[in-house]
Structure formats: C-alpha cells, structure tokens
Amino acid sequence: MQKDLESILFDEEQIQQRIQELGKQLAVEYNEKNPLFICVLKGAVLFMADLIKRVDVPLEIDFMATSSYGDASKSSGVVRILKDLDRPVEGRHVVIVEDIVDSGLTLRYLRETLLHRKAASVKIVSLFDKPEGRQVDIEPDWFGFRVPNAFIVGYGLDYAERYRNLPYVGILKAEIYQES
Numbered sequence: 001m002q003k004d005l006e007s008i009l010f011d012e013e014q015i016q017q018r019i020q021e022l023g024k025q026l027a028v029e030y031n032e033k034n035p036l037f038i039c040v041l042k043g044a045v046l047f048m049a050d051l052i053k054r055v056d057v058p059l060e061i062d063f064m065a066t067s068s069y070g071d072a073s074k075s076s077g078v079v080r081i082l083k084d085l086d087r088p089v090e091g092r093h094v095v096i097v098e099d100i101v102d103s104g105l106t107l108r109y110l111r112e113t114l115l116h117r118k119a120a121s122v123k124i125v126s127l128f129d130k131p132e133g134r135q136v137d138i139e140p141d142w143f144g145f146r147v148p149n150a151f152i153v154g155y156g157l158d159y160a161e162r163y164r165n166l167p168y169v170g171i172l173k174a175e176i177y178q179e180s
C-alpha cells in the first residue's frame with residue numbers, strides 16, 4: 001500500500017509520542033470531571049484507542065459515526081449521523097475525539113449538536129489539523145500535528161474506505177483519487 005503514497009508525513013513512533021503528550025495535557029484538564037470522550041467513527045478509531053490509554057484519569061467513552069466524504073476526496077458539504085451516542089450528554093464534560101479537522105463542517109455540526117443537547121462543556125482534540133482546508137470558523141482545542149493542504153491517509157484516515165490500517169500517515173498520490 002505504501003506505493004500509493006507520495007510521501008510519509010508521520011511514522012508510528014512520532015504519532016505515538018505525540019499522543020502521549022496529548023494524553024498528559026487532557027489528564028490535567030479533566031482530572032475529577034469524569035469526562036465523556038466521544039470517538040467520531042470511523043476515522044478516529046485508532047487515535048481514540050491509543051489516546052485514552054494515555055489519559056490517566058477516570059473517564060467514559062461513547063461513539064458516534066458521521067460521514068461527509070463518502071468515497072470522494074472532497075467534502076460533500078452535508079454531514080450525516082450514521083450512528084448516534086448510546087447515552088445522553090446533558091451535564092457532561094465532553095471531549096470530541098477526531099482524526100482530522102479539514103473543512104471544519106463535521107466538527108461544527110457535532111459541537112452544535114452536543115451543545116444543543118446541553119453538554120456542560122464541549123472541547124475538541126484532533127490528531128491532525130489542516131488549516132488551509134477550513135470553510136467554517138472552528139479550531140480544535142488540542143491537536144497533534146498540522147498537515148499541508150493535501151489528501152492524507154493512514155492511521156484511521158481513508159480514501160474510499162482503504163488505507164485506514166496503515167500505522168503511519170502520508171499523502172496519497174493524486175493519480176489514485178483522480179483515476180476513479
């Protein structure tokens with residue numbers, strides 16, 4: 001699969017090292033708040049699994065699935081909830097765990113939805129931030145790495161559902177998403 005990548009941006013060790021740092025920061029912020037960490041499926045599944053092991057305070061987890069890219073490399077602009085949370089968030093300190101903030105449309109929708117449901121607080125941790133992709137005004141409260149304005153895959157991030165299982169992250173060759 002590596003032959004489909006133009007370059008590797010972050011290897012396994014760099015990713016794990018950065019997640020450890022983020023975990024420590026989150027543990028300081030959420031000590032004694034019993035936060036609810038919400039994983040935004042599917043892309044954030046690897047990050048969520050590695051992150052929560054590094055947040056050494058009591059917390060709970062839940063999952064939501066959204067889709068706006070489908071099999072494309074550009075957002076459709078419409079965010080759909082494919083799977084909702086199991087339990088109410090009213091009164092909870094919520095941390096949205098994302099793999100990437102690109103246009104920002106997914107996160108804006110999720111943040112508004114959770115605030116509307118009366119969460120006590122809603123903050124965002126994203127492993128990757130692509131500021132040049134932004135279409136709406138939203139920023140993660142914590143992020144792991146800035147990435148260039150290119151389509152990246154690996155470590156949960158897909159193109160047409162592929163490449164999620166790469167343990168590293170890289171830029172997908174343009175010819176791969178232009179051929180289909």
Ligand SMILES: O=P(O)(O)OC[C@H]1O[C@H](OP(=O)(O)OP(=O)(O)O)[C@H](O)[C@@H]1O
Pocket residue numbers: 040041042043044066067068069070075098099100101102103104105106107158
């Ligand atoms: O900032 P945005 O432009 O909204 O892009 C970010 C979102 O897009 C991707 O999800 P996608 O809709 O592809 O679903 P997936 O996680 O199942 O791949 C990614 O995992 C983020 O959730």
Ligand code: HPA
Pocket residue numbers: 069100102103150151152153157158159
């Ligand atoms: O660069 C990206 N790669 C994969 N999925 C994405 N969803 C938003 N941006 C990206």
Ligand SMILES: [Mg+2]
Pocket residue numbers: 043069070157158159
């Ligand atoms: Mg996707």
